[in-house]
Amino acid sequence: MDTIKRLYPKFQNPLLLKIDRPMPKEVAIIGAGTIGPDIGYYIKSALPEIRLYLVDVVESQLNAAKARLEGYAKKAVEKRKMKEDKAKRVLENIVYTLDYNEISGCDFVIEAATENIPLKQQIFEKIEAIVSDETIITSNTSSIPADRIFNKMKRPQRATITHFFAPAWRSLPVEVIVWDKVDRDVVDYLCWFFVNTGKVPLITDNAICFMLDRVFDNWCNEAAYLLPDSTCSEIDKVAEEFVAAGPFYVLNLANGNPIIIETNTLQMEEGEHYRPAKILASVERWKTHRPGAKVEVDEAYRRKIRDRLLGILFSQSFDIIDRGIGTKADLNFGCQIALGFKKGPMDIMKELGENEVKRVMDRFLSDRPGFPTPKEPFSYYQDFYRYILVDEMDGVKIITIRRPQALNALNDDLN
Ligand SMILES: NC(=O)c1ccc[n+]([C@@H]2O[C@H](COP(=O)([O-])OP(=O)(O)OC[C@H]3O[C@@H](n4cnc5c(N)ncnc54)[C@H](O)[C@@H]3O)[C@@H](O)[C@H]2O)c1
Structure with a gap:
């Protein structure tokens, strides 16, 4: 259904x-x-x-x-x-x-x-x-x-x-x-x-970690797996292309390490690949910068970190949609208003295009086998209303603008 x-x-x-x-x-x-x-x-x-x-x-x-x-x-x-x-x-x-x-x-x-x-x-x-x-x-x-x-x-x-x-x-x-x-x-x-x-x-739906925590927990867990090849600050800096604050900065704010251990352990019922990174248990606070600070990142490392973070984000998004854990619109919108993403995961995919998303997913799955892959063609994940809800009452369509993060202002996509 x-x-x-x-x-x-x-x-x-x-x-x-x-x-x-x-x-x-x-x-x-x-x-x-x-x-x-x-x-x-x-x-x-x-x-x-x-x-x-x-x-x-x-x-x-x-x-x-x-x-x-x-x-x-x-x-x-x-x-x-x-x-x-x-x-x-x-x-x-x-x-x-x-x-x-x-x-x-x-x-x-x-x-x-x-x-x-x-x-x-x-x-x-x-x-x-x-x-x-x-x-x-x-x-x-x-x-x-x-x-x-x-x-x-x-x-x-x-x-x-x-x-x-x-x-x-x-x-x-x-x-x-x-x-x-x-x-x-x-x-x-x-x-x-x-x-x-x-x-x-x-x-x-009633899945382990529901919808948005599946994105958040695995985003943070994947960042922890990228240590120690890169520093927390480098990883946070690369993540800032997509989020207001990098995963380690947010983990410090929310005292989040024990929560990720707990929630990812629960997700291991769905497979070994969800195992929480060991380092989460031995660190109390991560050494990172305030969002926006200047941090140099070597280009090869930047590409590696970016691909891994995008890989986990896309894998979780495909899985949430394929299993019907949440709607496409709620996932895309929820990542922005709950998790500080500058654009929703499907917006990022749209901008990168089908071939680049496939490249990112192929690299991710060769580094981290076992994670979910898309079950539908690329266009299926793009097929939803981004800023409106469409309801029907007594044969009349009712349209609600849903962009509270911008005080419901109209944008080019809505016009
Ligand atoms: N911290 C977050 O940002 C966050 C976000 C979303 C969901 N949650 C969830 O919210 C819940 C609470 O998280 P938290 O981070 O505030 O935890 P916390 O450890 O900071 O606080 C838990 C509180 O529960 C109290 N407590 C323990 N047993 C109790 C009992 N029998 N009766 C009444 N109080 C009792 C503790 O004394 C403590 O004050 C958890 O289920 C967590 O997964 C937390």
Whole structure:
């Protein structure tokens, strides 16, 4: 079945959906580590009147989360991005707690605790015992398929994955996963909720690492495999042709090494070629430059690094499309808004042309055998609408411009 129809059976634009359920009044985030407080700040900034609970098992994490949210609001006021009275309302009505029982009245609970299957299973059992049967429960896991974390729940039909990207208070996309037990009404509601609170929901299949993490994790892992023939700085510099910041710079920002080890180990269920590079386990911080700094790279090395990075990017993109993990448009667009790519992978392929893409893929597969190859002709991967969503209601076509990264401005391709 066509991927768009399977993932978006009604409409691609969630604003066209008819939703009976109101906006939540009380929301809980479980886990106040790196990303949990940022998700909380996004929700409170979009809906200052709600009551927000941040739950953790470590008090110092809650204290640090409170300081972080206060810092964000202060900075937003200083930069005149938020009025003082709004900042006050954003910071009001937030409960930082070690006590799960406090979340009993929540309509929506988002789990953002440590990436570990038994731990997440225990958390969902605990949440379910406290909240009502109607509460929607989601996980922010980066990689674990839904059935593996929700399998012990009594009512898994109200649970799915909502996968945010760092920095979650600002980054636009959220992957919303469809899996066999979740009610479609819950998926629709979540998409509607996200679009009404300033996010861009992208529906993806329940594959390991979903859609965009497959690109990100393997891009970073491949960069690590290019060491030590080239330095982190050289690799980042070559990557900057395609992304705002190179893989090592981003890994430092996100404390990402353990996440790549975890997620690529999970992907090894699909083959040995996904094995995480050993060096990821022994390095805490990478020695690299600030994006944009001048770095000399020998031409032969530049070509080698460029081909390998493009090879992994194209291989993952072909695989995501061939397996229907996400739509072509969501993948191309998501790489730009979630991962900082200057152009989407299919845009890069279009610019390089069929022969050059084939050359890159041939070289990549001879260096790194086992990775997925395209199953369709080149033109198939280029055949999609890049900046618009096309829906149909009562026989009338509805076109939505989707270029939030450029405030929906028209460009030559749209004219
Ligand atoms: N960091 C990112 O940029 C990012 C991006 C996308 C998804 N994710 C996912 O979000 C989740 C959290 O990631 P993170 O980077 O914030 O991790 P983290 O290690 O920084 O924080 C995890 C937090 O969970 C808390 N915790 C552990 N057990 C708990 C329990 N039983 N109840 C409540 N809290 C508990 C820990 O004390 C800690 O504060 C993971 O599943 C991760 O894969 C992270």
